[in-house]
Amino acid sequence: MGNDAPVGEFFQRLLPDYLAVLLVERGLATHTVASYRRDLESFGRWLAARHIDTQGCERAHLRRYITELRGRGLSARSAARALAALRGLFRHLLERGITTGDPTLELESPKLMRPLPYFLSSEEVDALLAAPDATKLLGLRDRAMLETLYATGVRVSELVSLTLGQLRLDPGYVKVWGKGGKERIVPVGSKAREWLVRYLEGARPTLDKKHHDAVFLTVRGVAMTRQCFWQLVKKHGRTGAVRTHLSPHVLRHSFATHLLEHGADLRAVQAMLGHADISTTEIYTHISRERLRALYDSKHPRA
Numbered sequence: 001m002g003n004d005a006p007v008g009e010f011f012q013r014l015l016p017d018y019l020a021v022l023l024v025e026r027g028l029a030t031h032t033v034a035s036y037r038r039d040l041e042s043f044g045r046w047l048a049a050r051h052i053d054t055q056g057c058e059r060a061h062l063r064r065y066i067t068e069l070r071g072r073g074l075s076a077r078s079a080a081r082a083l084a085a086l087r088g089l090f091r092h093l094l095e096r097g098i099t100t101g102d103p104t105l106e107l108e109s110p111k112l113m114r115p116l117p118y119f120l121s122s123e124e125v126d127a128l129l130a131a132p133d134a135t136k137l138l139g140l141r142d143r144a145m146l147e148t149l150y151a152t153g154v155r156v157s158e159l160v161s162l163t164l165g166q167l168r169l170d171p172g173y174v175k176v177w178g179k180g181g182k183e184r185i186v187p188v189g190s191k192a193r194e195w196l197v198r199y200l201e202g203a204r205p206t207l208d209k210k211h212h213d214a215v216f217l218t219v220r221g222v223a224m225t226r227q228c229f230w231q232l233v234k235k236h237g238r239t240g241a242v243r244t245h246l247s248p249h250v251l252r253h254s255f256a257t258h259l260l261e262h263g264a265d266l267r268a269v270q271a272m273l274g275h276a277d278i279s280t281t282e283i284y285t286h287i288s289r290e291r292l293r294a295l296y297d298s299k300h301p302r303a
Helices: 009-025 032-050 059-071 076-095 122-130 137-152 156-162 191-203 227-238 248-261 266-273 278-299
Strands: 173-177 182-189
Touching: 009 032, 009 076, 032 059, 032 076, 059 076, 122 137, 122 227, 122 248, 137 156, 137 173, 137 182, 137 191, 137 248, 156 227, 156 248, 182 266, 191 227, 227 248, 248 266, 248 278, 266 278
Parallel strands: none
Antiparallel strands: 173 182
């Protein structure tokens, strides 16, 4: 349906008032209100073309409209935004006494597919971990940080805030305080423990100019920041020729994905990641299934 199709007289009268409410009373940004205008005018044209009065609009009409939007190739996210605009409009009309009901009630939004987290292959992880020059002070620190991050799957904020008192390298674990101050115990593998010991004995004493309790220190002797470590990960990714969209969180994704690919229990991975909800961890099972399907398609003679 073209953008020059008529919107409908009633719709034309009520729309400016609603958009003014969004802009003035609710304080929405101009570009957001412009998006709402486009979505609502599109719906107004759809109603007018079918001779449906706005006051007589029913839930079935809205379902049909959203279905048609999806049929035209509109993404679920854009269709959900259009429905959000309609919810706001009909709520406004009900509050103003222009309509006697809200047809958007109990209308489900189009389901948004959660994007699968990006992760590294085992070979890419090896290349990234080997990128820092461990013969140098800061290279040894960076190697220990990368090894710890991949071995534990902790969040970058948890990594940079680690203190010496949280390390338990003899039994092989770290104590982590995650979101909401919740404590969890996370195992540390032998390789990461080796690099941590090398760093703690061979580099940290030189960096510890201010007697700081943080495990990972900068050249100034203070705790590493999230932003600084993010830059280091990007730098070592370039050195190791790892694909471009790399961040500390990608190593956390890789940690979880590789554990599940090798048969780890989902609940155990949830506990190590510090996820409050198992559904957050389940996203990694989708990655494993995708890779399994890709392997099948590429290797099975009758795929």
